[in-house]
Amino acid sequence: MTIVLGIESTAHTFGVGVVKDGKILANIKKTYTTESGGIIPSEAGKHHNENKEKIYSDALNVANIDDKDIDAIAFSQGPGLSPCLLVGLRFAKQLSEKLKKPIVPVNHCIAHLEIGKTTNAKDPVMLYTSGANTQIIAYSSGKYRIFGETLDLGVGNFIDTFARLIGVGFPGGPAIQKLAEQGKNYIELPYVVKGMDISLSGILTNLKQKYESKKYKIEDLCYSLQETVFAMLIETAERALAHTGKKELLLGGGVACNSRLQEMCKIMCGERGAKLFVPSRDVLVDNGAMIAYLGEIMFNSGIKFFGKKADELDIKPRQRTDEVEVSWKN
Ligand code: ATP
């Protein structure tokens, strides 16, 4: 029996999760939000610092455990924003010292994929679409590999930027989805797939010009944005399924809350005899439970940092998914 605590702090969410033998006992989080404009990393870091103790004690209460019951402390090592990541790292070190328990450093993107297994996916291709990240990831030949990704903006940031331009606030995803549902006319937009990768900045410029020309209905622009960009995601995800021969598609990241994206994924999977897995919102967006979940798997395989080795651990703001040494899987 193992109990692992997981700390998530890569971007705007500070979360603490508790997992016992693969079961989520608690998943508490608080998200830094802004009225307008994007995330200010130092402000988000401050937010995490101010909230960490309370989120930690709430997580222990919900899990109904004592701090002495914790076997290891996992934290998000990267990728992410340095001021935010540092709060997680320092908190993990502080707890490790206090509780005399080891630290397990976890890659955020792989955690998104692994937590998907609680939905019963066994060996999926993951379409990971969040604010900062857009990647298609799957485990293959000893590593988690990136089969395709955005060459510039994350799809969530792309949607949020357009939402800001048209004045519907942050986060833009839900508002754009609502407007899109009222759109009827498809307006031609650039469709930018390069090999297995996608690019969004040219589409954003094109949308801006169309919006400023005042010739189009805003609902139609939102509808066309979703249809175009989601089709690009589906095309590359489908090719990753074909290439790997895998039969499961797993969604991860906040943009996967979009019901039109889910619908399009379902149609594509249906057409090629694959199965779609959509985790519940709690574990789809950034959260501490996914860090605890993967942390427990890594810990049980013998990955643990203690004492001087723990002191030497650092954040990895630009860590790439395929850079991670995967010694915990066989
Ligand atoms: P990461 O650090 O993994 O990149 P993040 O913190 O930037 O994550 P998430 O919390 O996973 O991102 O997701 C936030 C994004 O999801 C925002 O860009 C938001 O607009 C988008 N989003 C939320 N709901 C929807 C929706 N219904 N449709 C489209 N986008 C959505």
Ligand code: FE2
């Ligand atoms: Fe994320």
